[in-house]
């Protein structure tokens with residue numbers, strides 16, 4: 001079965017990890033610093049904090065922005081549960097902004113409407129977490145204008161979008177947000193085995209995320225509250241976590257990140273090939289709007305042919321050895337979220353999208369034979 005995505009580990013990657021394992025420090029050492037530095041410089045952000053997953057990075061980002069009980073955090077239903085869970089970890093209340101079923105991204109009109117209502121009822125969000133679904137940035141310019149008008153902060157969940165561009169600049173530069181988060185899970189664009197990173201241009205957010213990554217402990221003597229300032233001294237100032245990442249993971253991340261542009265270019269080539277081959281078929285194709293360069297984490301088609309629903313298409317593809325997937329079951333459908341009061345019908349954009357959505361295999365290591373197997377199966381189903 002051709003999977004919908006998979007990692008590409010080279011001999012160079014293996015050698016980098018092996019070398020890092022022989023270093024003196026194998027966790028939170030110089031490789032982690034270098035990984036952070038490389039990603040920050042590439043993206044054009046001032047600071048970066050690596051962690052053991054993007055879920056941890058999202059949690060650190062929420063905490064650094066002061067999210068806590070009584071606060072509202074909004075995200076979209078068309079995402080992985082982690083985009084919403086991070087706010088619940090902080091004791092905040094989660095709500096969702098609907099998506100545009102055609103762009104698959106946060107709908108600006110829905111956001112505007114929801115903000116107007118929230119303003120009247122005094123329930124404005126503290127933080128909005130737009131998700132750059134499939135590798136394409138949300139309309140960050142509009143989002144940041146609304147953030148300024150209504151006074152909320154913005155965390156970009158760019159788990160799908162490292163290597164993507166918006167308005168000609170790298171996603172991750174935080175030009176229109178407070179913090180941007182990347183994931184290095186094996187199925188994403190570049191991997192560290194597991195891992196995440198939070199980028200920001202604000203030194204206070206950077207320092208707070210770093211402190212919270214290691215239990216809320218500081219070793220900066222200037223910041224100490226107690227009088228004792230010995231060489232062994234450290235102080236815990238708030239309740240943090242152990243979200244450290246190892247140096248051998250960072251070594252893998254660095255090695256993979258060196259190939260980022262090539263990996264994203266190959267993803268773009270496969271996506272363009274699919275779209276050209278599918279142009280005359282009865283399926284909705286994913287669009288990349290003007291001003292966007294997608295990292296193409298996912299290639300999602302919409303099943304609209306009469307007599308073929310998504311469920312049937314899913315099993316047909318799989319019978320042919322094409323491991324299609326579905327991204328995402330709307331978060332508010334999850335039993336855990338239903339218990340918080342969410343119901344079907346609340347976010348029709350995400351729900352309509354979900355009914356039709358099917359993710360086709362797309363990853364740089366795909367052979368021409370595999371790519372053509374996806375194309376041929378799609379033509380047979382919808383030609």
Ligand SMILES: *Cc1c(COP(=O)(O)O)cnc(C)c1O
Pocket residue numbers: 053054055056079080082083131157159160183184185194195196
């Ligand atoms: C993968 C993913 C995450 C979580 O990433 P981890 O590194 O696995 O914790 C969060 N948000 C989105 C949109 C994702 O796709």
